[in-house]
Amino acid sequence: MGMEVSTTPGNRSEIKPAILLVQSDTAGRMLLARQLERVGYAVIPVPNGGDALDILEKRFIPFLVTDWEMPDMTGVELCRAVRGLTLDGYVYTILLNTRESKANVLTALAAGADDYLTKPPDDNELRARINTGRRILKLEQSLRAANKRIHQLLVTDALTSAYNRRYLMDHLPQEIERARRSSRPLSVALCDVDHFKKINETYGHQIGDRILRSLSTLLMSNLRRDIDWLVRHGGAEFLIVLPETPLADAVAVSEKIRRAIASHAFEIFGVTVNVTLSFGVAGYHSVSAPDDTAIDALIADADDCLHRSKDAGRNRVTA
Numbered sequence: 001m002g003m004e005v006s007t008t009p010g011n012r013s014e015i016k017p018a019i020l021l022v023q024s025d026t027a028g029r030m031l032l033a034r035q036l037e038r039v040g041y042a043v044i045p046v047p048n049g050g051d052a053l054d055i056l057e058k059r060f061i062p063f064l065v066t067d068w069e070m071p072d073m074t075g076v077e078l079c080r081a082v083r084g085l086t087l088d089g090y091v092y093t094i095l096l097n098t099r100e101s102k103a104n105v106l107t108a109l110a111a112g113a114d115d116y117l118t119k120p121p122d123d124n125e126l127r128a129r130i131n132t133g134r135r136i137l138k139l140e141q142s143l144r145a146a147n148k149r150i151h152q153l154l155v156t157d158a159l160t161s162a163y164n165r166r167y168l169m170d171h172l173p174q175e176i177e178r179a180r181r182s183s184r185p186l187s188v189a190l191c192d193v194d195h196f197k198k199i200n201e202t203y204g205h206q207i208g209d210r211i212l213r214s215l216s217t218l219l220m221s222n223l224r225r226d227i228d229w230l231v232r233h234g235g236a237e238f239l240i241v242l243p244e245t246p247l248a249d250a251v252a253v254s255e256k257i258r259r260a261i262a263s264h265a266f267e268i269f270g271v272t273v274n275v276t277l278s279f280g281v282a283g284y285h286s287v288s289a290p291d292d293t294a295i296d297a298l299i300a301d302a303d304d305c306l307h308r309s310k311d312a313g314r315n316r317v318t319a
Helices: 026-038 049-058 075-083 102-111 123-155 165-182 196-203 205-221 247-262 291-311
Strands: 003-007 013-022 042-046 063-067 092-097 115-118 186-193 229-234 237-243 265-268 271-274 277-284
Touching: 013 026, 013 049, 026 042, 026 063, 026 123, 042 049, 049 063, 049 075, 063 075, 075 092, 075 102, 092 102, 092 123, 102 115, 115 123, 123 165, 165 186, 165 229, 165 237, 165 291, 186 196, 186 205, 186 247, 186 291, 196 205, 196 271, 205 229, 205 237, 205 247, 205 265, 205 271, 237 247, 247 277, 277 291
Parallel strands: 013 042, 013 063, 063 092, 092 115
Antiparallel strands: 003 013, 186 237, 186 277, 229 237, 265 271
């Protein structure tokens, strides 16, 4: 939730929720700003709807209090415009008017306002209405966080915390389309733990699972944050997606990871296990395959290269 910091006379900083106040009349805006400050809020006053929209597009503010009657853009028009924006959260909007009527209330609610007050509002009523808005915003934030957690569970592999195949099939087409439109490179690296069946047979599946979890963490630590992404493609197999990465650079990244894993000792339950990876790397070219077959062709090429690495003795990169 948007906050402002104010300094009290006792030299302590107090964090107050921010409210965007829109009113064209300068004197009225100053009076209402002082009133909102009295009930405990940091006020960002602007004279018109255009300025309010500019601020909201640059910075999320959860509360909007706007006058109805303004030149250029009315409060009703501003409410409609705010509801059309893509923002980081919900903006609770209170519309102010000098006239109280059922028709005005219905018009305000239909435009996207959450509440309607006649002005000048009483301090106690204003505080009560805004506190109601805060409760609604907290519920909205909780719902948004819960939905985010649910979505994360749906697209994440439970064991390794890497993405799962569902995420791959949803997002790899987007990466390919982006590469096609921009004529930028895209590469993938398919890697598999060498002799993983033997590791499970020797040490047990519990240690095998711990190795996969630690391996996933190591793989992700060698990727670019918020650019590259990792998928558990099956069993002990991972797919690394490298946007805007030419094939030669993807080979270099894979080789760096291969060396890092080969030199890493996995210490689990007092047992030391050494692991190696085999890699198959492939690059996407927009002219190499139709869009509807590009995903299958790209992964098939990487898989073919992975098998060549296995056939050549494992613990190597083939592209």
